[in-house]
Amino acid sequence: MTSRSSDPWSDTAIESTLKNYLGVGLDADLPDDVRFLASVTQLIRKRIAKGEVSEDSPAIFLLHPHEPELPATRESSKVWMLDNGLRGVSGRMWFVNKTVSNGTAVHLSPMDEDSDLFQLAVDELDAGNVPAVVFDARTPAPEMRYYPDGLVASDNFRFVQVAGSTITLSDVFDVIDRLHLQQLCTPSVQQKAMTLWANPDKHHVSKHAEDLIQGVLRAGLTGQFPACTIKAEQAQASGRLDIEIEEASPFDRSQITRHVILELKVLRSFGSTGVKVSDTENEDWTRSGVKQAATYRDERGTRLAALCCFDMRTVHIGDSCFDNVRDLALRLQVELRSWHIFASSEAYRHAKVS
Structure with missing residues (x-):
């Protein structure tokens, strides 16, 4: 059985993402539970586009790629290429892999109450503690619920x-904001696999800081916007953009809405070896970031662009780090936002009190 997994913003999910990203490039797979949620969402979008409506039973997806041992009263069928969206999904409990490319369908009875379906997964099939998605087309508007800790934790879900x-x-x-608070803001919330500091006592920033932060954001944004594709490190004539959020139409995958470009910058007082980084260098970095965000947005036809600065300098100055580029950003229509990453929990507490 697949081991228990957790929410896309959990420590385990983020740590898994960073282990995959570090050293092998930013095209590595996301954590299994994040990929599962995104893949089910894409499949459901295809089914909605084809007009799937069921007045009998919902579709339940479990991240459990192994065929379950079924009671005698249930029948199942193995399905390949499930992700193409050509097969109806309602009225079945699906045991699927992380890409939802293959699955085993356990047929549900129209007489089953919703409570019976939860009991089937939790008690009869011993699959209540794996990530689950419930798609319900019986409602006036089809809805989807994600249970990061499985159907056994039936109160812990989000639409x-x-x-x-x-x-x-x-x-x-x-x-x-949420990812910063839960995974980035101090060493105490950062995972061992994603140390942002080479030496926090001396404010020496890891040379991998940008890549690590990008990995956290990509995992978190995918978890929040599973209908979208969160692309990273895309090369084009003007450079390599950091993050883009785009959404393909379920009716025509060639029709793409490019929502947001995010340019990421880490501001430093010292590099990983202790070399001092001047204020002028950081100002040049933010100026370059504004221009990059605007250029990438215009080249790709993206709706919105933002420069996101993660300030790891010794002094917490908030959005004052953008004082030198505010007029430029306004003219180029690039949004500015900063988050400070503290070298210690004590420094974080002091900043909160101040």
């Missing part, structure tokens, strides 16, 4: 937006 929607920079910043 997932499956229909196309307009993503705002405020939506994106809300996710980054």
